[in-house]
Amino acid sequence: MYNPIDPGFFSRPVLELAPALLGQYIVHETPEGLAAARIVETEAYHGPEDRAAHSFNNRRTKRTEVMFADPGRIYTYQMHTHTLMNVVAGEEGTPHAVLIRGAEPVEGLELMQERRGWHFKIPELTNGPGKLSKALGVTMASYGGLWYEEPLFIAPGPGLGGELKAGPRVGIQNTGDAVHYPWRFFEEGNPFVSKYR
DNA sequence: GGTCCGATGTAA
DNA sequence: TACATCGGACCA
Numbered sequence: 001m002y003n004p005i006d007p008g009f010f011s012r013p014v015l016e017l018a019p020a021l022l023g024q025y026i027v028h029e030t031p032e033g034l035a036a037a038r039i040v041e042t043e044a045y046h047g048p049e050d051r052a053a054h055s056f057n058n059r060r061t062k063r064t065e066v067m068f069a070d071p072g073r074i075y076t077y078q079m080h081t082h083t084l085m086n087v088v089a090g091e092e093g094t095p096h097a098v099l100i101r102g103a104e105p106v107e108g109l110e111l112m113q114e115r116r117g118w119h120f121k122i123p124e125l126t127n128g129p130g131k132l133s134k135a136l137g138v139t140m141a142s143y144g145g146l147w148y149e150e151p152l153f154i155a156p157g158p159g160l161g162g163e164l165k166a167g168p169r170v171g172i173q174n175t176g177d178a179v180h181y182p183w184r185f186f187e188e189g190n191p192f193v194s195k196y197r
Numbered sequence: 198g199g200t201c202c203g204a205t206g207t208a209a
Numbered sequence: 210t211a212c213a214t215c216g217g218a219c220c221a
Contacts, residue, residue, distance in 0.1 A: 078207085079205090079213060080206095131215090169214075171213090
């Protein structure tokens with residue numbers, strides 16, 4: 001049984017929330033069943049100063065609107081054919097968010113295999129933001145929801161099983177100095193950490 | 198290891 | 210009309 005984490009957990013600066021999410025559970029309850037995974041990789045996006053953030057320069061559109069909302073909100077975003085999951089951080093009005101990039105399955109492994117395809121090796125099920133969303137059955141329908149309420153929520157986990165590491169973020173280009181900011185956090189050596197591109 | 202390209206939301 | 214917080218297929 002998993003219980004949603006305290007709402008206050010999300011009320012902190014994005015550069016603190018991103019590493020704090022490592023080792024916590026991400027849980028999704030659907031009619032097909034429950035799937036849960038331990039988060040091992042996150043990235044911080046620090047709008048409006050961060051050129052790599054969708055909310056750079058306070059860009060406020062239908063898509064980024066929820067980044068300006070209260071912390072703990074779910075920001076889902078469509079990338080090509082994939083859905084990516086973010087956690088809104090900071091305080092209301094500051095467009096900060098944490099991208100969840102990788103997690104280790106702890107429950108509902110078969111359900112994840114069903115959703116992803118049975119031919120994949122286990123780490124390939126959830127070692128990337130798009131893969132993780134698909135394995136958990138998360139879609140744009142979760143946009144604007146709360147990370148501390150069912151059916152999609154963060155639950156207190158066992159913490160890190162290895163050393164905390166930081167490095168440059170993945171998949172951002174043409175963003176000046178932001179390319180080098182060490183705002184990607186992950187558990188060293190864990191096979192569910194995504195591959196650097 | 199590398200390269201190519203899908204198929205969709207968003208904004209210019 | 211262009212491009213993105215990516216993944217998969219295919220080639221080597």
